[in-house]
Amino acid sequence: MQRFNEKLVVISGGASGMGALTAKRVVEEGGTAITLDINDTLGQEVANEIGNKCEFFHADVTNPDSWNDLEKYLGDRFNKVTSVINAAGISEPATIEDETFDHWNRTHSINGTSVFLGCQFGVKAMKDSGGSIVNFSSSLATRPKPFVIAYNYSKAGVLAITRTVALHCAEMGYKIRCNSVQPGAINTPMMQRYIDAAEDPKQQLADFAATHPMNRVGDPDEVVKAVLFLASDDSAFTTGDSISVDGGVIAI
Numbered sequence: 722m723q724r725f726n727e728k729l730v731v732i733s734g735g736a737s738g739m740g741a742l743t744a745k746r747v748v749e750e751g752g753t754a755i756t757l758d759i760n761d762t763l764g765q766e767v768a769n770e771i772g773n774k775c776e777f778f779h780a781d782v783t784n785p786d787s788w789n790d791l792e793k794y795l796g797d798r799f800n801k802v803t804s805v806i807n808a809a810g811i812s813e814p815a816t817i818e819d820e821t822f823d824h825w826n827r828t829h830s831i832n833g834t835s836v837f838l839g840c841q842f843g844v845k846a847m848k849d850s851g852g853s854i855v856n857f858s859s860s861l862a863t864r865p866k867p868f869v870i871a872y873n874y875s876k877a878g879v880l881a882i883t884r885t886v887a888l889h890c891a892e893m894g895y896k897i898r899c900n901s902v903q904p905g906a907i908n909t910p911m912m913q914r915y916i917d918a919a920e921d922p923k924q925q926l927a928d929f930a931a932t933h934p935m936n937r938v939g940d941p942d943e944v945v946k947a948v949l950f951l952a953s954d955d956s957a958f959t960t961g962d963s964i965s966v967d968g969g970v971i972a973i
């Protein structure tokens with residue numbers, strides 16, 4: 722399939738995990754990927770591996786200046802952007818009792834504000850020619866776990882931003898769709914950090930698996946397939962929705 726021929730796709734969090742894999746798949750399907758990340762070394766390395774149709778651009782996506790700089794960098798290509806995929810995120814454990822004010826705000830900045838800014842960038846870039854925005858939420862947005870209070874809240878916010886942007890674009894007659902994905906535990910560096918930090922890493926992986934009715938964690942490709950569906954014209958009549966890729970968590 723070459724669903725991304727002539728398409729220009731901006732991907733935040735493109736240095737690692739599902740953002741990096743999305744960039745790879747977009748290029749494999751004929752598109753150009755612009756990856757944004759704060760991790761310059763990895764971001765550049767991943768872009769080099771993918772090839773010359775993947776460009777890495779340094780951006781702290783919580784900072785509006787980064788999005789303005791990206792607009793300048795793209796120049797004539799700004800209005801040719803066809804998809805914006807907001808994948809940057811962090812997940813660090815804290816319950817209601819041990820969460821700190823600073824960490825709470827940091828989580829919302831990276832998981833929430835960055836999505837707001839990415840959507841704002843996407844609407845500005847695509848309002849004349851149309852396109853698609855895909856935001857990374859989480860199964861925890863609707864099926865929260867007590868050990869990640871800030872994460873749960875930030876990912877629930879992503880669902881709200883997604884629906885609001887979708888409705889605004891439809892109301893304005895822009896041909897921009899906005900959807901999200903809600904992955905369960907997926908085998909990426911983000912999940913690996915939890916496993917590495919556990920006293921018994923094998924047990925931690927088994928515990929993650931056991932929270933899913935299908936009794937396993939997910940593969941990044943399983944999520945990226947849903948992201949590509951939403952980012953491409955295959956989902957032309959889908960907006961304001963969320964696809965769960967969570968081994969059945971949504972059904973619990």
Ligand SMILES: NC(=O)c1ccc[n+]([C@@H]2O[C@H](COP(=O)([O-])OP(=O)(O)OC[C@H]3O[C@@H](n4cnc5c(N)ncnc54)[C@H](O)[C@@H]3O)[C@@H](O)[C@H]2O)c1
Pocket residue numbers: 733734735736737738739740757758759760780781782783807808809810811812831857858859860903904905906907908909910911912
């Ligand atoms: N892995 C999972 O189990 C899982 C489950 C549900 C949802 N998600 C969500 O999927 C998305 C991708 O996660 P992943 O598992 O691939 O994680 P990852 O840690 O592999 O990648 C996240 C990337 O975001 C980047 N990033 C963080 N802060 C940034 C900032 N301020 N500016 C620019 N880039 C920044 C990181 O440098 C990193 O490259 C995240 O939004 C995450 O919350 C992940």
